[in-house]
Amino acid sequence: MRKILLGTTAVVGAALLAPTMAAAQQAPTVRIGGFFRAYYGNTVQSGNSSIGQLQNTIGAGDPSAAAQSTAGLNTASNGNEFQRQSARLGHNDFSTDAEVHVFVNGKAANGLTYGAVVEINFNQGEGAVRDARRAVQPKTSAGIDEMYAFVAHPTLGQIRFGDEDGPMGGLMNSGFVTNFGTGGIYGDWESFAVRPNRTMTTPGGLGDNTKIIYLSPQFFGFDFGASWAFNEGDGEDTGCLNSFASVNCDRVYAVTNNQSFGRSHQLPGRINELQAMLRWRGNIAGVGISASVGTMQSGVIRSADPLTGAITKNLRSPQVYQAGLQATAYGFTVGGAYMWGNTSFFYIPTARGDRDMEQFFVGGSYTFGPISVGANGFWGHYGNTGAAPTRSQRRWGYGIGATYRLAPGMDLVAEYVRHEVKQPGNANIHGLVNYLGTDRMRTQVFLTGVRVAF
């Protein structure tokens, strides 16, 4: 009798669990997707001309020590003119880009869905050298943008492991309205603007360094995500350029001159990065609402004495917070987000005494039939990125754009963007000679073209 009872209980238990377990197994499918786009762009920006600059002319030989000395004069008599050059840029250009994504999706008999995403992009070299392709990679060389595996359970949520944006770094943000043109101020105008006046502080700017991500199911309208990364490195291998511990290594946590290295876009700055985001989505009186709050908390690369190797901490551990809200009804979407923390622009770690970052974003769009129009913009102030605390930087920009959906997957876009960086009282903004005498930089880009998603 007891056995029968136990057996019955087991069967009933199995039946209770069955609804989530009875999903049919599906063999993995491999899909291919991606996009191609081609734009015309008209660019007007500060720094369209440079005079007597040390040029990065790969193939022309390394600049001589004399030329690298800023005291060296740019005269035809001392030979420095071969490295120090002047240049002027026109306004018009075409720009193309594409990505190819591979999606693997499967479903196990127990209801788990699983798969992997590998995104191949073709923009690994920002600079181009037309006559030296045997020695350096072309602008369009292939690389990996994001690649990760995922396992998702209907009631327990999803885990992603790999190179992917974090919950606050792009996955679960609200308020960033970019569904028109190429994204307005956060769009593709960067493809036409010469650095440094183009770097924005967007959710995706946190980067897709290798991380492990948990994304919850939605319950009572809420879902949340959290991610962990050891450092800012991605892909395989150590990242080291030398056969000894050095600044480029993924695992580096202390380095000489971290005031500069630790705060470059290209070199690691954050370590032990934690992201968390809570999102609520629902419908109030016919208006779709999405609200998110989140944070990124990380450690920072430390200073190592060049001779003794002694380690000290001189930068602040980045702590950034974000809150955003957006509403959608009758084709209209409006939203805003506020971000604050102790980093500079682009989440660059700051020194003690630097001003904290504060940034506002607002945007709105309207979609009717195949047409979407919209505008968005941001303004904020940020700590300086120099070695010593100085005045803060102000950055602001706005974009106005439109999209016409010609056919499913094919869009015609047009957009105007203006972006400015200002550092009042600093007549040598960003430390570049060609900005000498000005405390602000401006960029205006008008672009139009076609984009195909497949």
Place this chain on the structure above:
Amino acid sequence: MRPTFLAIGLMLPLLAACGGENTRMVTNDEYGDYRGSVPRQRPLGATGSGIVLFGVDKDREAREAAAIGGTGLGVNAYLWRATLDTLSFMPLASADPFGGTIITDWYSPPGTQGERFRAQAYVMGRQLRSDGIRVQIFRQTLENGQWVDSPISAATNSEMEDKVLARARELRSQSASR
């Protein structure tokens, strides 16, 4: 600070799992997508369409079945419906939606009383493919008061198949534009 986040992070999945009927799985297309600093237009391949290189596209099959009314057929719904439409001018003798066979009764076209036709159609598989339909036409002629089998022209079967495929394509484009 960080231990607090970790504690919350560990607690929330358990809470989410207890949501019962108010819990739903968040699909991959509900998350944002950035390419560096720029928000990325989501590729079609990420949202269940796109080009399938390997494997059976279950999503597409489900979409197509739903578009045509979710009939629970054993074979491709477009081909099945198109075959019925194409052969509807003949009297139906039997139709098996699970096996995918349609057999008509004998039919004499008006004005040609001396001959009659019969059709057998087989819908093969769940996929909308050009080789997914096979039609066989039988012809008999009246000779001395007896119906005797006679040959049909070689192209008749494939012409009927083409008509079925054209109708299937029409049905699919209609349902896709809904």
